[in-house]
Amino acid sequence: MDPRGYPIIAVIPQGPGEEDYGALSEQRKLVLATYDLCAVCALPFRDELRWQVTFDDQLQQMGEKPTFNEAPVHEVCALYAAQVCPFVSSPHARLGDSQRKGQRRAETLTLAGFTRTATVFGQDSELQVGKGILMFEMAELRGTHRLTGADDARDAYEAALRDEARIDPDDAERRVIDILCTPTPEGEDSGPVMAGAAWFIGAAFCPQIRQVQAMKRFAEAKDDLYFQIAANFLDKPDMMAEWEDASDASTAAAVSWFHTRESVPAVLRQWRADGARRVRDVRGRRPRPASATAVVPRDEAAIRRRRDAEAALRKARRRKR
Incomplete structure (x- = not known):
């Protein structure tokens, strides 16, 4: 268990045939x-x-x-x-x-x-x-x-x-975390299925993602199915609501998480913006990714610790001069 009492997820076997067994997949x-x-x-x-x-x-x-x-x-x-x-x-x-x-x-x-x-x-x-x-x-x-x-x-x-x-995750975050930290019903690593769900909500547009061997099952799906779903979600985000009751728990958790965010993480927001420049609908129009204007609640204690760390770093740099 980690210091907060959650299962440590970093050391997870990558699967048969992959090197660096025990590394984060x-x-x-x-x-x-x-x-x-x-x-x-x-x-x-x-x-x-x-x-x-x-x-x-x-x-x-x-x-x-x-x-x-x-x-x-x-x-x-x-x-x-x-x-x-x-x-x-x-x-x-x-x-x-x-x-x-x-x-x-x-x-x-x-x-x-x-x-x-x-x-x-x-x-x-x-x-x-x-x-x-x-x-x-x-x-x-x-x-x-x-x-x-x-x-x-x-x-x-x-x-x-x-x-x-x-750190208190909200209900949608905890749902994602619980699935990620628990083997699938078949007893397999939940990482690959969670990655597929992440692909749908924007990870498909991560730069050079297709050259990462571990992602080939998504990148080379028949008729590029995974990418098409991601493009549809980007073009018509309301479609995600139809997937909140999906039989696949990871997909249901992913779209529910997305719909309950006031602001999605910066990296995901960047990926979706990149995707919007690449994707066109049947009329050749670019989608406009949903972007929230609300600000994520500030963690004042964390901000205080960050400022203390900055002050310590400045002090260390002055000592070196």
């Missing part, structure tokens, strides 16, 4: 990006920073648009992983892919907190030849944790846990 990464959920606890981010794992001075070498092959997590979840995940918690962890086999990870773990996920897109993996993966481009660095040992990780975790604000 590409289907699940797509689901997390669609609903803007943490890759450890599966809860929404709200106003929390989004944290990624780096090592030594890797972050400084990434430039203005740092990009990661893993979905981001909450601060307390990143610090929890820094103690319990074999790879993140120990510099003695061995790298097992074909290009880095036998190498050790770097000594210093640097956790980086960003204000937002700028975009999510598919590209060829640098480590797995011939495989496409999802990448997360992060924006607006606001805080870091440099951890050189178990004591650092424990102290930072305990401090974050004391300040952690409770």
Whole structure:
């Protein structure tokens, strides 16, 4: 269980024949990006920073648009992983892919907190030849944790846990989370079916999504069925209401979630806007994606923590000068 009591969903087998058994599957990464959920606890981010794992001075070498092959997590979840995940918690962890086999990870773990996920897109993996993966481009660095040992990780975790604000998902969010964190009735991983539902509400328009091998079942469906449904939902969002009672629980949950949002996550909004530029109806007209003007409720405690993190980052930068 994660620090909030939810099942940890990050370490999920990807399925027969796929490498990196035990890594977060590409289907699940797509689901997390669609609903803007943490890759450890599966809860929404709200106003929390989004944290990624780096090592030594890797972050400084990434430039203005740092990009990661893993979905981001909450601060307390990143610090929890820094103690319990074999790879993140120990510099003695061995790298097992074909290009880095036998190498050790770097000594210093640097956790980086960003204000937002700028975009999510598919590209060829640098480590797995011939495989496409999802990448997360992060924006607006606001805080870091440099951890050189178990004591650092424990102290930072305990401090974050004391300040952690409770996250209460609404009914539609909890429905999505519960399905994602529970095997299907047949006892299989729920990630692929949840990815299909995410595809319908806009993930079909994620840039280069078709080159991600794990998505081929959707991209190559007969008559491009999955894409056509996504295009219809984009052009006629009212059609979604007819699917709220769908026999497939993940699809019903996805469209219900979409209809109850005052504002959909920025990444999904971007995908749908991209889709609107590509899709045409029978008369050649572009759809106008539904866009809410209401503002998501502010989490004042999270905003306060973000400002504290920004102040600490500025102070650290002044010390280096």
